[in-house]
Amino acid sequence: MSNDKLLQSRRNALKCMAYGGAGTLFVLAGGVFTPVDLARAADDKPGTARLGRPLFVQISDTHIGFNKDANPDVNGTLTQTIDIVNAMPVQPALIIHTGDISHLSRPAEFDQAQQMFSRLRITELHTVPGEHDTQDPTVTEYFNRFGKASDNKGYYSFDHAGVHFIALVNVLQFKPGGLGTLGDDQLAWVAADLKGRSSSTPIVVFAHMPLWTIYEPWGWGTGDADQLMEPLRRFGSVTVLNGHIHQIVQKVEGNMTFHTARSTAYPQPVAGEGAGPAPLKVPADQLPGMLGVTSVSVVKHPSSMLMTDTTLA
Amino acid sequence: MISAKVRTLPAVAAAALLWLLAAGHPASAAPPDSAQIVIKDFMFAPNSLTVKAGSTVTWANKDDEPHSVVSDTGLFRSGAVDTDESFSFKFDKPGTYHFTCSIHPRMVGTIVVE
Numbered sequence: 001m002s003n004d005k006l007l008q009s010r011r012n013a014l015k016c017m018a019y020g021g022a023g024t025l026f027v028l029a030g031g032v033f034t035p036v037d038l039a040r041a042a043d044d045k046p047g048t049a050r051l052g053r054p055l056f057v058q059i060s061d062t063h064i065g066f067n068k069d070a071n072p073d074v075n076g077t078l079t080q081t082i083d084i085v086n087a088m089p090v091q092p093a094l095i096i097h098t099g100d101i102s103h104l105s106r107p108a109e110f111d112q113a114q115q116m117f118s119r120l121r122i123t124e125l126h127t128v129p130g131e132h133d134t135q136d137p138t139v140t141e142y143f144n145r146f147g148k149a150s151d152n153k154g155y156y157s158f159d160h161a162g163v164h165f166i167a168l169v170n171v172l173q174f175k176p177g178g179l180g181t182l183g184d185d186q187l188a189w190v191a192a193d194l195k196g197r198s199s200s201t202p203i204v205v206f207a208h209m210p211l212w213t214i215y216e217p218w219g220w221g222t223g224d225a226d227q228l229m230e231p232l233r234r235f236g237s238v239t240v241l242n243g244h245i246h247q248i249v250q251k252v253e254g255n256m257t258f259h260t261a262r263s264t265a266y267p268q269p270v271a272g273e274g275a276g277p278a279p280l281k282v283p284a285d286q287l288p289g290m291l292g293v294t295s296v297s298v299v300k301h302p303s304s305m306l307m308t309d310t311t312l313a
Numbered sequence: 314m315i316s317a318k319v320r321t322l323p324a325v326a327a328a329a330l331l332w333l334l335a336a337g338h339p340a341s342a343a344p345p346d347s348a349q350i351v352i353k354d355f356m357f358a359p360n361s362l363t364v365k366a367g368s369t370v371t372w373a374n375k376d377d378e379p380h381s382v383v384s385d386t387g388l389f390r391s392g393a394v395d396t397d398e399s400f401s402f403k404f405d406k407p408g409t410y411h412f413t414c415s416i417h418p419r420m421v422g423t424i425v426v427e
Contacts, residue, residue, distance in 0.1 A: 068377055068396065104379055104393035131416050135381055135393040174418035219419055276355030276417065278378045 054092040055161060055305075057085050057122065058206070058294040060243030061263035063132065064113040065103035070266040070279035074103075077291050078116055080312050081264045085293060086121045092295065094160060095122045098243035098261060099130030099171070099208030105141050114145060129154060130208040130244060131171040131180075139172070155186050157193050161298065164197060166190065168207040170222045179216065179223040180209035187224065191231045202237040202298070202305065210242045212251060212258050215271035220245055232256065239296070239305045245277070247290070248309060259307060262292040289313035349373060350422065352380050352394070352414075357422040366407050366426050373399040380420065385411040 059081060066074050085095070097117075102109035110133075117125055126149065133142040143152045150156035154169035168190070170180035182190075194203075205211065211228060213221030222228075232238050238256040246268035251258040266279045267290040282290060292311035299306050346367055351358050352374045364370060372382045374394045382391040382400050388410065391400035404410065404426040414420035 070377075104395055106393075132379070132393070135379075135416065137390045137392050174413070174415055178418055217419065219417060276376075276378070278355075278376065 054088065054090050055163065055296050055298045056092045056204075057088075057095045058098060058241055058261050058296065059085075059095065059264055060098040060261040060294075061100040061130065061246055061265055062097070062113060063100055063103040063263065063265035064116070065106060065109035066265055066279070068279055070281045071287060071291075074265040075112065075116065077288075077312060078113075078264045079119075080288075081291070081293055082116065082119050084310060084312070085295075086119070088295070091121055093122070094124035094126060095120060096165075096167075096206055096241070097125065097127045098206050098241060099128050100132040100243060100263075101127065101130070101142070101146075102133055103265075105133055105135040107141055110141055110145050126158070126165070126167060128167045128169055128206060128208055129171060131174075134171055153186075155189065163202045163204055163298070166193065166203065166205045168205060168211075168228075170207050170209045170211070170225075179213065179219050179221040180207075182207075182222060182224050182228060187227050190228060194231045194235075197235075199234045200236055202239070203232060203235050204239045204241065204296075204305075205232070206241040208242065209244045210249070210258070210260055211240050214245060214249055214260075218271065218277050220271065220277070229256070237305065239307075241294070241296075245271075246280075257305070259294070261294045262290065262309065262311070264291050264293070264312075267291070287312075347371065351375055352420075355380075355417055355420060357414075357420060360422040361425070362423070363425040363427060364404060367403070367405060368426070369401050369403045370424055371399050371401040373397075379416060380414045381416050382412050383415045385413065390415075 062078050063074055064078070071077060101113045127146045129142045129146070143154070147154070150167070154172065155167055157164065157166045159165070168182060168186065170182050173181040173183045207222070209222055210220055211222050211225045215221070233254070236255055240256060240258045242258075242260045243263070245260050246263040246266065247260065247270070248262060249260045267282060267287075268277045269280050289311050292309060295308045295310065297306045297308070346365065347369045348362055348364050348371070350362060350370060350372045352372055353376055355376065355378075357372070362370065372391070372394065374380050374396060377396055379393045379395045381393055382389070384390065389402045393416070394400050404424060407426045410424040410426065412422050412424070
């Protein structure tokens with residue numbers, strides 16, 4: 001990655017974090033994100049109503065089992081997150097989890113997470129695994145619980161409200177020293193899955209690791225993501241959602257919008273700050289402002305997706 | 314402890330030191346059939362190690378982040394090794410064994426068994 005690109009993504013990350021204190025509304029219109037202050041949007045009730053109907057909520061990086069200084073109570077912050085989602089006045093039909101459900105792939109962590117997810121009023125949960133979910137020697141704990149939707153492949157697609165969702169796995173084929181990998185089989189499956197679909201169908205793609213290179217030295221990217229973008233390019237609205245980096249970074253490229261979600265467990269440093277992407281310890285009063293969820297709505301006229309990032313603060 | 318010394322030395326010097334220890338150097342306090350790799354700051358230290366056949370290598374995680382130790386050939390796979398946990402594997406056959414952290418795949422290392 002060039003320094004220019006790196007600086008740009010870091011500037012974007014800092015900009016988002018600066019906006020993110022009270023929750024940020026990202027209005028996507030004509031391929032351009034417009035950040036809107038949430039407090040101001042809330043005052044304008046008719047305006048808020050025009051912002052579309054809620055389609056789904058994204059939660060990410062719950063890391064159940066983590067207990068270090070950066071957040072000794074990840075169950076507590078997930079509970080707060082679930083309370084925020086349950087309090088949404090209009091409940092979306094589904095929720096997606098972009099991986100790292102558990103911290104160490106241990107059965108008790110997955111069991112705890114599932115028990116907590118059962119408190120959600122939204123009952124339709126779609127998941128993809130993160131690399132923290134696939135560390136058990138036989139790589140079965142995640143799939144035993146969440147593998148059914150994909151016939152244990154990990155990747156699958158479904159339709160909801162006229163939107164086509166594609167769930168992808170980029171944490172199972174790491175190459176030493178490299179980025180995440182989708183692999184030829186999965187790429188061929190995506191191309192076949194999209195073939196014959198109308199270019200006017202809104203597409204939402206989600207996977208754990210970013211599907212564009214944010215910071216290669218920390219593995220914040222997917223090595224063969226360019227091949228994934230080829231069959232997606234003809235679509236008029238493509239939203240790509242990831243987790244993994246525990247902070248918001250976004251990019252718009254043509255009709256494609258890329259967005260990473262906050263974690264519900266702990267923040268990570270901005271790319272390149274420190275030895276690696278370790279849990280970032282911040283003063284206790286700052287932590288809630290760095291954790292949160294993303295909700296995505298469809299704005300019908302003109303048709304576009306709207307993302308709202310809400311923190312626990 | 315030997316691990317503290319090894320951590321501060323370049324990999325080649327560390328390998329040489331371990332070879333001397335394995336050969337029964339009088340200063341040796343560690344048994345000749347074990348060696349340790351410390352995981353700290355998203356690195357294996359040393360990231361290259363030469364041991365005798367039959368040696369047990371222990372990877373000790375001193376980071377706040379879990380790591381793993383996975384053989385490129387599938388010979389061993391540690392599972393997640395959390396802070397202050399460790400993983401050991403006994404190398405019976407001579408050869409060159411490459412390993413990586415499957416959580417942070419840029420972390421790589423090599424064990425040479427003689």
